[in-house]
Amino acid sequence: MKKIPNKKTILVIEDERPLLEAVNDKLSKNGFGVIAARSVDQVFNANLERNSLGIISAQTIKQALDYLDDLEQVDAIWLDHNLLGKENGLDFVKKFRANGGRWKDIPIFVVSNTESPKTIKSYVDLGVSKYYVKSNYRLDEIIKDIKMSLDQPAKRPAKRARK
Amino acid sequence: MDKRAFKSPSDDIIHDLKILAAEKESVRRKLVVTAAKLAATAEKLAATAKEKEVVRRKLAVTAAKLELSHRTLEKNVLERTKSLEIVRAKERAILLSIGDGLIATDEKGRIILINRTAEKLLGTPSADVVGKLYSEIALLEDEYGTPVQPEKHPVKMALKSGTTTTGTTYYNVRNDKTKFPVAITVTPVILGGKVIGTIKVFRDITNDREVDKAKTEFVSLASHQLRTPLSTVNWYAEMLLAGDVGGLNDKQKKYLDEVYRSNQRMVELVNALLDVSNLELGTFVIEPRSTDICKLARDVIHEQKPQIDARKIRFRFTCGRNLSSMRADPRLLRMVIQNILANSVKYTPPGGKISLSITSADKKDMLIKIADSGYGIPRRQHSKIFTKLFRADNVREKDTDGTGLGLYIVKSIVEKSGGKIWFESPRENRGTTFYVRLPIKGAGRKNK
Numbered sequence: 001m002k003k004i005p006n007k008k009t010i011l012v013i014e015d016e017r018p019l020l021e022a023v024n025d026k027l028s029k030n031g032f033g034v035i036a037a038r039s040v041d042q043v044f045n046a047n048l049e050r051n052s053l054g055i056i057s058a059q060t061i062k063q064a065l066d067y068l069d070d071l072e073q074v075d076a077i078w079l080d081h082n083l084l085g086k087e088n089g090l091d092f093v094k095k096f097r098a099n100g101g102r103w104k105d106i107p108i109f110v111v112s113n114t115e116s117p118k119t120i121k122s123y124v125d126l127g128v129s130k131y132y133v134k135s136n137y138r139l140d141e142i143i144k145d146i147k148m149s150l151d152q153p154a155k156r157p158a159k160r161a162r163k
Numbered sequence: 164m165d166k167r168a169f170k171s172p173s174d175d176i177i178h179d180l181k182i183l184a185a186e187k188e189s190v191r192r193k194l195v196v197t198a199a200k201l202a203a204t205a206e207k208l209a210a211t212a213k214e215k216e217v218v219r220r221k222l223a224v225t226a227a228k229l230e231l232s233h234r235t236l237e238k239n240v241l242e243r244t245k246s247l248e249i250v251r252a253k254e255r256a257i258l259l260s261i262g263d264g265l266i267a268t269d270e271k272g273r274i275i276l277i278n279r280t281a282e283k284l285l286g287t288p289s290a291d292v293v294g295k296l297y298s299e300i301a302l303l304e305d306e307y308g309t310p311v312q313p314e315k316h317p318v319k320m321a322l323k324s325g326t327t328t329t330g331t332t333y334y335n336v337r338n339d340k341t342k343f344p345v346a347i348t349v350t351p352v353i354l355g356g357k358v359i360g361t362i363k364v365f366r367d368i369t370n371d372r373e374v375d376k377a378k379t380e381f382v383s384l385a386s387h388q389l390r391t392p393l394s395t396v397n398w399y400a401e402m403l404l405a406g407d408v409g410g411l412n413d414k415q416k417k418y419l420d421e422v423y424r425s426n427q428r429m430v431e432l433v434n435a436l437l438d439v440s441n442l443e444l445g446t447f448v449i450e451p452r453s454t455d456i457c458k459l460a461r462d463v464i465h466e467q468k469p470q471i472d473a474r475k476i477r478f479r480f481t482c483g484r485n486l487s488s489m490r491a492d493p494r495l496l497r498m499v500i501q502n503i504l505a506n507s508v509k510y511t512p513p514g515g516k517i518s519l520s521i522t523s524a525d526k527k528d529m530l531i532k533i534a535d536s537g538y539g540i541p542r543r544q545h546s547k548i549f550t551k552l553f554r555a556d557n558v559r560e561k562d563t564d565g566t567g568l569g570l571y572i573v574k575s576i577v578e579k580s581g582g583k584i585w586f587e588s589p590r591e592n593r594g595t596t597f598y599v600r601l602p603i604k605g606a607g608r609k610n611k
Contacts, residue, residue: 018395019391025402029402117446133390136402136430138398140405147410
């Protein structure tokens with residue numbers, strides 16, 4: 001699966017189906033390719049639901065190799081904290097970063113309704129790009145930030161966002 | 164021969180006899196006098212005896228009277244004692260059996276009475292504590308686990324000040340080191356203007372705390388759960404309004420706009436409820452760092468510029484120098500300024516004036532002053548303005564939007580940050596001025 005130049009792909013991990021669809025649609029509308037997942041398990045072990053209207057066609061990846069191939073194409077991650085299954089967003093970030101290599105530089109945008117200072121601090125300590133309280137942000141605001149971050153790939157310090 | 168020289172013996176005898184006679188007469192006369200005296204004395208004695216008899220009789224009467232009154236007195240005292248004992252027993256029974264813990268002390272703070280509830284609460288039998296000093300039993304800690312110094316003890320405060328002292332942030336530590344949160348009221352006992360002792364009433368508030376916590380946690384959980392559907396409505400309305408799935412006609416746009424705006428209002432309400440529950444659960448974290456308050460205030464003003472302009476309000480902003488690096492939690496500071504300013508904008512009629520000034524009050528503190536020419540706060544409601552869910556009558560009539568949580572949150576934040584907030588509103592429709600004083604160096608990191 002080859003990546004079309006300039007088409008950026010976002011891995012969206014969000015457990016709420018209507019929200020996942022909204023994010024998917026809005027990102028696609030903004031020219032992103034989207035890989036969607038509703039649990040950490042889904043990302044790492046099993047069927048990755050590729051739900052994109054962009055470059056990655058919607059089909060199930062059965063093979064780990066395929067999934068790795070897909071993950072290689074991810075430019076940014078949109079991550080919710082509470083997910084289906086036993087693991088949450090923090091577990092994802094830890095696993096993801098543990099793989100090292102190019103992955104450790106992929107910006108992660110946490111978009112969650114959890115506002116516990118402890119949770120937010122854990123994300124910030126793990127070096128996520130930004131933390132959004134979901135209900136306080138418009139989709140276009142978050143997407144604007146993602147675009148900016150992808151346009152200037154210089155690492156920016158994690159910011160905690162809440163309006 | 165001398166005639167004189169010649170004396171017959173009979174002459175001598177005659178002479179002697181004459182002397183004797185004279186003496187006899189003298190004695191006789193004396194006797195007569197004595198007899199007269201004796202008679203007089205006898206007479207007197209007779210009179211005294213009579214008087215004596217009278218006195219004796221009088222004494223007898225008095226004695227009888229005394230005997231009677233003694234008996235009556237004894238009876239009265241007995242009766243009085245009995246009724247006092249009844250009163251005392253009743254009072255004792257009341258004191259000992261009331262549901263709250265009770266400890267009475269004398270003027271030195273020595274324990275003279277401890278009731279059953281207090282014994283049970285503290286785990287100390289009465290016999291062990293009566294006579295001891297207040298500070299020797301029922302050890303007190305503050306909410307951070309620091310022992311309360313004897314001179315700061317409520318009993319001592321009541322003894323010293325002669326006024327009732329209350330506290331709800333203490334913990335009582337038992338002998339076995341277990342502890343419980345306690346609400347204490349100490350009332351001084353005053354006799355003739357002097358404090359002669361204290362009555363300490365206290366109660367274990369573990370349950371109250373738990374109920375409160377459960378309630379707050381429920382609000383927190385519910386609010387949190389509400390955020391997901393709120394986000395869904397938000398984002399889909401946003402996409403529809405943006406024309407992502409096709410254009411809308413004006414009516415559709417207007418309706419959807421109402422949906423979107425109401426949803427925003429609900430988001431704000433949920434945020435405020437979560438802030439309140441965090442403040443009350445003590446999970447509100449203050450993270451002070453170097454903050455440019457002037458810039459922060461400008462951002463807040465910028466955000467509210469559309470509302471300020473829409474109401475044609477003349478706005479003035481001044482910010483002192485040297486405040487660019489005060490230590491504060493920018494998020495909380497923003498909430499403080501944003502809340503007060505939003506109130507000013509909302510409650511100032513079109514064409515009014517608002518000024519926001521930030522200055523250093525002294526070397527330690529800075530002062531935020533937000534003055535408006537708005538509706539003001541009715542005098543009778545001044546004391547309630549910072550209470551949770553309270554909205555003044557005059558603004559409730561004018562505007563239905565508003566949670567009554569903003570100033571409650573602001574006050575909690577300011578106080579947790581080691582600051583003070585107050586306001587002036589001399590008369591209705593003459594505006595309100597809010598003041599917030601905060602330490603420039605911040606209150607230190609607090610997780611409480």
